[in-house]
Amino acid sequence: MIGIAMAKNTISSPSTRSKALMNLIRHILKFRRDLFIVLFFIYCLALSYEFKITNVYDLYDSNLITVLAIILPSLLILDVGLRDEGRSLVAYVIVAATLIAWFVGEIRGVFVIVVLLILLYHFSKDNPRKGVFVVLASIALLVTGLVLCEGLLNLLGASSTQVVFISGVSIFVVLLWRRT
């Protein structure tokens, strides 16, 4: 927004330097979404160093809320950034909620519910139909697979095997939607 405001201001001033600055801002704005996706890329890689989960089956007992509190806002931020809607209410709410939840550990559950509601509201703007089915089917596939293969995967030091299993399910999902 600051960029747009600056661009608007510089339009009115006729100097060559201002015009050059305006062009620079225009170019930056044009590649804003590309810049965003690169930043998101770095953010995700940095995030994966911050949290450690050794066993996916222990998730329900201890870390599920934390994982959801990180993954759901990340996806929401990704979608808001890609849509490039400018001043989105969702973006402000997420930032505010993240800051509160970050400092007050006890209300993380409430934070996850709020984010989930925002997520549903945000994606409802797409009028989704088939997409909802794809998301639910993919999650169900992963959960069912993990439950069915618990005997094979829930072992001490089997986190690499669990990663391989999740990546296998992901490849299956990719192949499924590529065909549709």
Add this chain to the structure above:
Amino acid sequence: MRREEILMLLAFLLFVHGYLLQNVFPALLAFSIVVYLAYIRSEFSPNIEAERRIDSRLVEGTRTISKLKLRNLTNKKLRIAILEDSLPSGFESETPPPFILDGREEREVEYFIIPVKGVYKVRGPRIRITDLRDFYYADFVIDSEVEVEVYPSLDKIKEEAKVEENIKLATTYQKMLLGLQTMEIHSLRGFQLGDDTKHVEWKATARLGELIVKDFLREVESDVYIVLDAGREMRKGVKNSKVDYATTLALQLVYALRRYKVGLIVYDDFGVKYRVEASKSPEQIEKIARSLNISPIHSDLLGVKLPEISFKLSEESRNFLRRILPVFRRKGFATGLIEVMSSLPLMTFLIFIPDITAHTNELIRVLSEFKNKHKILILTPNPVLFYDESKLDRETLLWLYKRYIEREEFIKKLNKLVPTLDLGPSDLLDVIRGALE
């Protein structure tokens, strides 16, 4: 790299990271990204209805409105970009920037098309539909075909042919080609640039306070016909075909000679294509302009064969071909030309704009036969001068030079029959007038 690919790469790296560091969290994050991509992909199924409306009669170089009616048949927002990449060669478009079409929304978009002279079938446009996140797109080609006739711009022609030059040209024609003046006064009129000062009527000038000249009766004031060759050879071209130039020249001539009875005959390889009877009416220029909607054929061969396709024939073969080919050619060119000549009244003044590189023998035969029946002037676009400069190299230049010399010889031959002017793409009225004087 596409955005989708960046996210897929991110997911892959997260899986590798999780595997190597024995951490399930990156794998779960990667899985959520994959599911997100699956969601976007499955939600993108665009469907629109579109219809284009455009006038069927356009004017060359004038911005024409193209109306595009769009209807989103889905209930999702779509980003729409209009791509006019199937327009005929030489056309330009000013398409609007991409815009968003809401679910079930119907909208009419207007933008401009700048056409070039000729008759064309306008197809398309192509509509690129993108999802709001710019991940996926689908191209939708409108299944419509509109035949448009693009006429030369009269304003442009008038602007190009300056009034002063036209008057001088008209005077030149009057002196040289349209018969001598008698001593009998026809009328008095205001002085115009190019009038002889000897003809000023001083008494009337003193009485009225402005220069008045005597207009004399002429011996003969014959009809003027501009005979334009629109055959295949004339229509070939890369950027500007000879026929583009010839039609501009024809219109300038019509405008310059508007005080006379001017007509137009357009013929091609098969016969007379259009004929506009000679008339002095003010609508004559417009009428003629509407007849000059000849489409150029875009090709590398500008009426001259390219050097790289040349092959040597023996003398015997050449003699044989010389005997055989006119038989086939006569059917094309000569049929059209003879039809033109035989349909004209006697002692008509003809301004021929043909391509003399093709069907030369037939042209000479026809000119020899009719030179005593009509007054003929040939203005011929030289294909060598119309060659695309960007394609010139040493070999082509030498070859073109040889062609040019050959052509000069031929022009000399033609000049013995009728006055012939060899013209390049920039030779318009003033050059012709200079040559005539």
